[in-house]
Amino acid sequence: MLILLSPAKTLDFESPSKVKTSTNPEFIKDSVEIAGLMKQQTPASLRDLMGISESLAELNHARFQDWMAPHPKEGSKQAIFAFQGDVYQGLQAEKLTAKQLDVAQEQLRTLSGLYGILRPLDRILPYRLEMGTPLPNSHGKDLYAFWRDRVTDSVAKQMQVNGSRFLLNLASNEYFRCVDAKALPAPVVAPAFKELKNGKYKIISFFAKKARGTMAAWVIRNRVKTTTKLTQFAEDDYTYHPDLSTEKVPVFVRG
Template sequence: MLILLSPAKTLDFESQVKFKTSTQPEYIDDSVEIAELLKQQTPASLRDLMGVSESLAELNHARYQDWMAPIPVEGSKQAIFAFQGDVYQGLQADTLTKKQLDVAQEQLRILSGLYGILRPLDRILPYRLEMGTPLPNSRGKDLYAYWRDRVTASVVKQMQLNGSRFLLNLASNEYFRCVDAKALPAPVVAPAFKELKNGKYKMISFFAKKARGTMAAWVIRNRVKTMAKLIQFAEDDYRYDEESSTKKVPVFLRG
């Protein structure tokens, strides 16, 4: 199976990683064009483009001025260790063994506004660029137009190499929009995680994001390949709910 995750805004480029093996992003040459467009922006125009604060705009302006390709070892980090948001709290990449990271390198992909699609061990430099950013480019009006064909081709190729029976979509809607689901060689399965609140089961963003990372790690550790095995997911007290599930949206409840 192939797993898709979103990236994270929260980054960690300070702590050391014992695992030294790394790779270069598949579409690094395409990233160069996007980075060059962003290098031309002023802090004020970046603030408007990204919808961020003045301080974040200045930070990312400096980041893009320093960005380079190929990605150097100094100042960079493997993607799976660099991202530190809610999803990655669940993933806990630093607990994966070398063999499990090797499995992740084949089974896991992280979607990215700057890099298109990343393998876990692809090196990245600090950046911020959401996939929904309306950045005009040589392929269209936004990053979806820029990345859709490249990302879809990469996903299709890896699904075929893995013999994937389905694509496990644990990415957000914003990021999965860059994939042409109709072009995939197998169905898309997108689990839903819900919490009991005030007598009803609801999707709560923080918990759902963390659960996506937890499921990704569980799939990697257990070499999950089938739906029959996937619905056995029971980490952090979640349980599969057959009644509210469909083939494409298995529902996991907690509480």
């Protein structure tokens, strides 16, 4: 199986990594082009381009000015330990064993506006660049144009290597738009996580994001390979709801 996640805006480059082993991002040479375009931005233009506050624009301007490839070990960190947002609170990478990290390295991928696609142990530098950013580049008007073919090809090849019966899409819609699902060798399954509120099941962003990470970790720990096994997911009080589900969108509820 291959699992896709979104990256996180919240980062941790202060805490030491659990492991010393690291790898280089597959598309680091392409990242150089994107980083070069970002280096040309002023804090004011970054604020407008990315829709962020003045303080975040200043921070990310400094980050891109310092960005270099290849990445120095000092100041860089493996992606799975650097990302600290809601999804990664659910993933709890620090609790994965060495063998489980090996499985994750083969089965887990994070989509990225700067790096295209990342394996868990790929070293990254601090950055913020969402996939939906309308940054004109050599391939078109935005990052989707730049990354779609590269990322789709990478995903398809890894699915074939893994013998994946389906792609487990736990990424957001914004990020999954950089993948051409029709070009993949197997179907895409995108679970939904819902909470019972006022008598109705609803998706609540924070809980859904955390559940995506929790499911990713559960799949890795249990070597899940089939959709039948996937429906047995029951972490954090979630249960599979067959009446709300379809083949490609299994629904898990709680409450």
